[in-house]
Amino acid sequence: MLDESYYRKTDEIISRYIRDARSLIPIMQDIQAEYRYLPPELLSYVAKQIGITEAKAYSVATFYENFSFEAKGKYVIKVCDGTACHVRHSTPVLKALWKELGLSPKQHTTEDMMFTVETVSCLGACGLAPAMMVNDQVYPAMTPEKAVALIEELRRKG
Amino acid sequence: MGTITINGKKVEFTNEKNVLSIIRKAGIEVPTLCYQPELSVFGACRLCTVEDDRGRCFASCSEEPRDGMVIYTHTERLRKHRKLIIELLLAAHCRDCTTCDKHGKCTLQKLAYQHGINTVRFANHREEMPVDFSSPAVVRDPGKCILCGNCIRVCNEIQGVGVLGFAHRGTEAMVSPAFERKMSETNCVACGQCRVVCPTGALTIHHNMSEVWHALLDPDTRVIAQVAPAVRVAVGEAFGLPKGENAMGKIVAGLHRMGFDEVFDTTYTADLTIMEESKEFLDRVGKGEKLPLLTSCCPAWVKFVENEYPEFKKNISTCRSPQQMFSAILKEYYRDPAHSGGKKTFVVSIMPCTAKKMEAARPDAYTYGEKDTDIVLTTHELIRMFDAHGVNLETMPSEACDMPFGIGSGGGVIFGATGGVTEAVLRRLADGHDAATLKAIAASGVRGDQGIKEITVPYNGMDVNICVASGLANARKVLESVKSGEKQYHFIEVMACPGGCVMGGGQPTDGTRVQRAKTRTRGLYAADGEMVIKKSNENPLMDVFYNSYFKDKVHDLLHNHQD
Secondary structure, three states: OOOHHHHHHHHHHHOOOOOOHHHHHHHHHHHHHHHOOOOHHHHHHHHHHHOOOHHHHHHHHHHOOOOOOOOOOOEEEEEEOOHHHHHOOHHHHHHHHHHHHOOOOOOOEOOOOOEEEEEEOOOOOHHHOOOEEEOOEEEOOOOHHHHHHHHHHHHHHO | OEEEEEOOEEEEEOOOOOHHHHHHHOOOOOOOOOOOOOOOOOOOOOOOEEEEOOOOEEEHHHOOOOOOOEEEOOOHHHHHHHHHHHHHHHHOOOOOHHHOOOOOOOHHHHHHHHOOOOOOOOOOOOOOOOOEOOOOOEEEOHHHOOOOOHHHHHHHHHOOOOOEEEEOOHHHOEEEEHHHOOHHHOOOOOOOHHHHHOOOOOEEEOOOHHHHHHHHHOOOEEEEEEEOHHHOOOOHHHHOOOOOOOOHHHHHHHHHHHOOOEEEEOHHHHHHHHHHHHHHHHHHHHHOOOOOEEOOOOHHHHHHHHHHOHHHHHHEOOEOOHHHHHHHHHHHHHHOHHHHOOOEEEEEEEEOOOHHHHHHOOOOOEEOOEEOOOEEEEHHHHHHHHHHOOOOHHHOOOOOOOOOOOOOOHHHHHHHOOOHHHHHHHHHHOOOOOHHHHHHHHHHHHOOOOOEEEEEEEEOOEEEEEEEEEOHHHHHHHHHHHHOOOOOOOEEEEEOOOOOHHHOOOOOOOOOHHHHHHHHHHHHHHHHHHOOOOOHHHOHHHHHHHHOOOHHHHHHHHEOOOO
């Protein structure tokens, strides 16, 4: 059960939009921006508030890779594994991050909730391949060494 | 309006919404998996693709007809195209056909055969997914799902419940309740309409046949069957009897052959329902409280109200459904050693309905601490058991039901069609029982396949406003209009399945929906026509019930007690 404040915040987010099926995605985006993930309880709550079925809301939320039902770390690292990045060795970058952070294809977020590592199909920055993003910042021409150095830097920042 | 040329033959069309319906009107069968005329067009399976004279291929289900169109439905190119689609579907499909409940009735299986697919070229890489047995009504096997979306659309559009949806995407796409919950953890009302439209074995009836076989084998158990009205007009078809023919006598005989000790007709308690419900109705009208009275015969509807309109719970009639009344009476009657002869009593209820399975397991389905209905079998399971026991209804002579509960009225029989309960109530409340009175009631607007019917009848100087709805999406509309104050009804009859119990989730699904509804409804009214006793209150067993053995237990046996 989520704290009451989550629902109050969600009410506030819903009030920014028309109470209608078409507002589902922007509402989900705002909730995710607020909490860095989409709490399942809130998805059910939103569905009810805007008059769609829970199954429909779940359908939309699982269709888009961008929505996550699991809490994410403070730093969300998106390693691009699109064609251009892949051929320019994005996999070693990803593996270095997994090793450094103790993560795996099954576990995306560190236990201290600092880092989440995920792959994306294309960041639209193929010229900078292999590229990766940490939250909203793009890091070009990555190597495993640069990736590990970046983690250390972020750890120092806290 | 216009003409299109199909395979070189001119076919006229009027207001058909898509090319596919014109093709079918012309008597040409084009395969489909995701097309259901009563649902929105989805256009996912692409099997109905046809070719025009310029070589353009398009799905005929989602193409509007235009005057002068020239199309071909079975060219070599289309045959190849269809074959490949089916092969690809089979590639990600469980192939345990021999043990599948849909065996012989599966559209995918039929199409694979028709298109000469003898081997499946592609390996199945789909991850094995667990089968969900959690619902007492339906079993969901995602490994057999072809993502046609029929179940999702029927649940949303016809039933307005929306338990199912697509989840994930690409090769991981699946049909699932929200958060991949089990069916029993959703607001599913167990109507089984999803199973009716499922072209494969992904959604099937939750079977209870083995429990019944087991009981039949036990010499210390008295196994009793009650058979609902809608079963008799749907069961015969599987044995070569004409569609919609009343096969009640044959069912009784078949059940006796299988070893049932007694066979009764649920119309008997349908009559009791009418007695109790009309009494309750007049009582509420007199007091002016808890109106509109909502019927309680349909468990999917009752569950729907509990889930979505709890404020109307008090309006639901306290009467148990005919199934639950009958089982309670049977258990009570045979509780007496003078009647039981020392045997255990096992009540099997044979229903057109999957929701009855859920109803039988409700906490209020117990009387004096004992479960009333032991097992609910659907018509589909009854056919399978008849087959397994070598009972062929076609050649079976008819037998009458057993006593002391073997008589029902015509009013009880028509419970199986939408408007039937209302018509039986009107018969009960009418003074006369002559042909003219009955005809006038039948013509009052209670009959017919419209989803929402409104009737106003004068009674004791007041106008009684009645609404009859079938399909829960329609029921929702009705409740919303009552809630907003737009409508004032005294009595609302709802059957969850569109068309009523004859179209229940436990019924066979051969042929088209329209055809099934028409023949079965006609069959029920014909069965009513043959009955001497048309009014529930004139059933001679009513007097017996109220004035002898059960005299002091009427409320305990016939009503739900928590209020």
